Amino acid sequence: MQKNMSDTVQVKGRSQASAQDKRHTFWKRISRNWELYLLIAPAFLYFLIFHYGPMYGIQIAFKNFLPARGITDSPWVGFDHFIRFFNSYYFWDLIRNTLTISLYQLIVGFPLPILLALAFNEIRNGWFKRTVQTVTYAPHFISVVVMAGIIVTFLSPSTGIIVKMIEWMGFSSPAFLTDPAWFKTMYVLSGVWQSTGWGTIIYLAALSAVDPQLHEAAIVDGASRWRRIWSINIPTIIPTITILLILNVGSILGVGFEKILLLQNPLNMSSSDVIDTFVYRTGLLNVQYSFSTAVGLFNSVVNALLLIAVNQVARKTSEHSLW
Amino acid sequence: MKGSFRTHSGSSTSFFQRFKAPRTATLVLSIVLGTSLLAGCSSGSSEPQVGSAESAANVNKEGFPIVKEKITLSMMGPDVGMQNWKDMPAFQEMEKLSNISFKFENPPLDSFETKKNLVFASGEYPDIFYASSLTQADEVNYGSQGILLPLEDLIDNGYAPNLKKVLDENPAIRKSITTPDGHIYSLPVINQQSIWYRSPMWYNGDFLEALNVKEADLPKTTEELYDLLVRFRDEDPNGNGKKDEIPLASVKLDDVRSWLLGAWGIYGEDIYNDANGKVHFARTEDGYREFLTYMNRLWSEKLLDHETFSQTPDQKKAKGASNQLGLFQDWHAYFTHGGKPTTKDPMFIPVKSDAVDKPAVAIHPGLSTGAFAITESNPAPEASLRWVDYMYSYDGAMLFDKGPEGLIYETVNKEDHTKKWKPLPSEYNSREDYRGTLTPNYGTPAPTLLSPDLQKGLKEDFDLWVDKQNEEKILAYDPQPPFPILYLTPEEQSEISSLRADMDTYIQQMEAKFVTGQEPLSGWDNYLATVKQMGSDRIIEIYQAAYDRWKNS
Incomplete structure (x- = not known):
């Protein structure tokens, strides 16, 4: 009995000591590396304040937001806004447009920077390489509003330079701006023109990590240039590709809103209206904040689920994943 | 990301x-x-x-x-x-x-x-x-x-x-x-x-002169309007040897809709009441269907600008400045044409279709x-x-x-409020430009009481000409405000807001489709059923109740 007691006491004492130890080491770890924690603090605070803080406002998706009562005191309505959205006339159109534009963009826009980066990597002439890179980066710096203006001007049926060129070659030009069938192509291809060059940067960085000895050894073994790209360069950047693909899929319901809004008109609406433009219209223009927050929340939840799912798949099939 | x-x-x-x-x-x-x-x-x-x-x-x-x-x-x-x-x-x-x-x-x-x-x-x-x-x-x-x-x-x-x-x-x-x-x-x-519920439409005076159309001969029916627009298209009225004339200009039809709807007896483009106090929703009326048919005809014969649904107001004005437009809407015609105020461009005369005895013309409620x-x-x-x-x-x-x-x-x-203009400082193009730098009440609905006295002594030939155009082409047509100014209760308002969110998008989209022929007019019944399903009848009901309440108050 006594022995037992002393045992328990001992055990208790040990566990207390270990908890103290843990706390102790935690603070010790922090104080030992305080410079690193200081370094990360601004980023940590940024996310806390600007990305987690605002989530407090999400609750208005389940409320009837009245500005005078504020976020906290507005009355609860449960899932009413979600039900209204799911029953809305445009629900399926919005989902379809958002998905097809995103997938189209992903399928066309995702591989191109990879190909371009592999090509850049093969250029040996420094001057030529720099020039081509600068030329392909340049469109990235055009703002969305100007970009939309350029698209509309170039594709205008009466004065557009592209339309004139098509007509000059003897074809009749499609109504790019107003034909719903052309909207997605116009959107995706102009995006490719604008962002492919910029997208190569991250792959070029990854390619610079290739060990030159591998190439030397391969050349000695008589490997052709194609062979080396296929067997050395691509495997090196596969982790980068996987991570970027996961991130891209994670934002599949979040297509670039400004450009779509600026290119939208009543005629192409049937293929250009996406969740984000719908949120803008109902939220900011028709002042239905709660409803549009509900739609935005739905969008984010779907995105988060997709991100998790794709990450899961990537982890199962390869060793690369976000977490 | x-x-x-x-x-x-x-x-x-x-x-x-x-x-x-x-x-x-x-x-x-x-x-x-x-x-x-x-x-x-x-x-x-x-x-x-x-x-x-x-x-x-x-x-x-x-x-x-x-x-x-x-x-x-x-x-x-x-x-x-x-x-x-x-x-x-x-x-x-x-x-x-x-x-x-x-x-x-x-x-x-x-x-x-x-x-x-x-x-x-x-x-x-x-x-x-x-x-x-x-x-x-x-x-x-x-x-x-x-x-x-x-x-x-x-x-x-x-x-x-x-x-x-x-x-x-x-x-x-x-x-x-x-x-x-x-x-x-x-x-x-x-x-x-x-007077103006919407800014008026104006004919291009140069075009009329080139085609030898006198102001008295301007179209008074939809068919005459059609004929004149065809002449604008075919007879090169701007005389540059190119077929670049745009007979009827518009941006998303918002500018011309309410003027042309009157040809089928519709007073407003949205909610309006008739003389018997019955409330109508323009977008479900038979007259609106006729309007769409007519606009579709103008579109398919290239009489209505084919950039109607994709251009901005600035792009429309640029076409006006290069003398391409035959009939267009603006506050004054010279705002679109550029240059100084001129009495050359006559105001559009309300046209009527066979369906009505006289066109419906809207007038501003004065408030x-x-x-x-x-x-x-x-x-x-x-x-x-x-x-x-x-x-x-x-x-x-x-x-x-x-x-x-x-x-x-x-x-x-000082007694009878007569005034006169001072010379315009040379850095300004027009008095309106100068006025815009003096006061916020320029192009904005500002709280004020605008009495005729304010203009006493300041009316110039151009203003008097506009008054006369108003007299002949709007006031002579027994105009009425489309709908009285009235308020809904907060409950009614929030019901309307949520009903209209999708409906307005649908209507706007279908209008563009019907006019451009993307959707044939045989789809009207389907359209009507959809709009009704979205709650158009309920909207009319709410406004009818509000109207009756207003009338009896």
Whole structure:
């Protein structure tokens, strides 16, 4: 009995000591590396304040937001806004447009920077390489509003330079701006023109990590240039590709809103209206904040689920994943 | 990645704007006001108390200055891009008179609506909304929540003698600016002479001259209009040897719709009432279907601009400046053509179809609501109201219509208000350009009473010509306002808002499709069924009830 007691006491004492130890080491770890924690603090605070803080406002998706009562005191309505959205006339159109534009963009826009980066990597002439890179980066710096203006001007049926060129070659030009069938192509291809060059940067960085000895050894073994790209360069950047693909899929319901809004008109609406433009219209223009927050929340939840799912798949099939 | 950061932007903005501390000077007062308003609302029986003994004590009920001790208030209004409000002589003069100065917040007119909505959601309001085009929905919603102050007690208690006089003489105006709960949340623009419900359409005078069409021979039926548009298209009226004429110009049809709908007896493009007091929704009427058929015919024969649904108003104006447009809408034709005011371009004569005996022509109701409002954060409602009341007197209206005396005009006879123009400074193209730098009441619905006296002696040949065009082409057609100015209850308003969100998109989209032929007109029945399913009948029902309530009040 006594022995037992002393045992328990001992055990208790040990566990207390270990908890103290843990706390102790935690603070010790922090104080030992305080410079690193200081370094990360601004980023940590940024996310806390600007990305987690605002989530407090999400609750208005389940409320009837009245500005005078504020976020906290507005009355609860449960899932009413979600039900209204799911029953809305445009629900399926919005989902379809958002998905097809995103997938189209992903399928066309995702591989191109990879190909371009592999090509850049093969250029040996420094001057030529720099020039081509600068030329392909340049469109990235055009703002969305100007970009939309350029698209509309170039594709205008009466004065557009592209339309004139098509007509000059003897074809009749499609109504790019107003034909719903052309909207997605116009959107995706102009995006490719604008962002492919910029997208190569991250792959070029990854390619610079290739060990030159591998190439030397391969050349000695008589490997052709194609062979080396296929067997050395691509495997090196596969982790980068996987991570970027996961991130891209994670934002599949979040297509670039400004450009779509600026290119939208009543005629192409049937293929250009996406969740984000719908949120803008109902939220900011028709002042239905709660409803549009509900739609935005739905969008984010779907995105988060997709991100998790794709990450899961990537982890199962390869060793690369976000977490 | 970019997209995922943006999804909650709506809620994050409002959160952070709430988070900012309100200006400490007004904090205490707004809390006091806010709680007293809330108390007023919750108890139901007692009316909300506006203002306080303290803020009232500083105000002179008569004459200038309005306040004994100088105060500064914040004011929100649209910037039309002519001049900073703080540099406008009208405000500077008014500050000297009244002892009230302002801190201005002026988002550009283009994005004003969005900005205004955000301000309401943010919880931090300007003290005064000036020329902010508050919609009736805004007034009902934010008024019932206590964000906009009810003004009727202050008006009746002697803080707005000029306005009170107008309201007492015209009970109809008072009726039109009072919401169903009996409050007045906004002050109107009163202009009993105003005629245009929408800016008129104008024919290109050069085209008519080239085709030898006299003003008396202008089209009076839809078929004659069609024939003339064909001639615009085929006979090269701009004489440049190219077939680049655009017979009928439009941007999304919003500019021409209400004028052409009249040909099928429809007074307004949205909700309107007929002579028997029955409320109609234009977009489900048979006449609207005829209109679509007609516009589709114009489209398929290239008489209606094929860029109608994709161009911006600026692009349309550029075509007008290069003399390509035959018939177009603008405030004045020379705004589109460029150059000086001219009497060469005649106004469109309302046309009629075979379906009706005479065209339906809309006229402005002479009143626009939502021009001025005071918010709960305003520390001096009495002084603010006295300030705006000056705009409803001849002197105040003159100050804010044309700027202080001696700049753009000078008085010839003080007794009968005759004035004359001063020479235009050389840096300005036209008097209107100059006027836009003097006063905020330029291109914005500002609170004022525009009486005929304001223009006395200032009317030039062009203005008289426009008056005559109005006389012959609008007033002669027995016009009526499409729908009286009336308010819905907050419940009705919120039902309408949620019903209309999808319906308006659908209607706009289908109109474009029907006109351009993407959807054949055989799809009309389907369209009608869809709109009805979206609740168009309920909308008519709500407005009918509101109309009956208004009529019997």
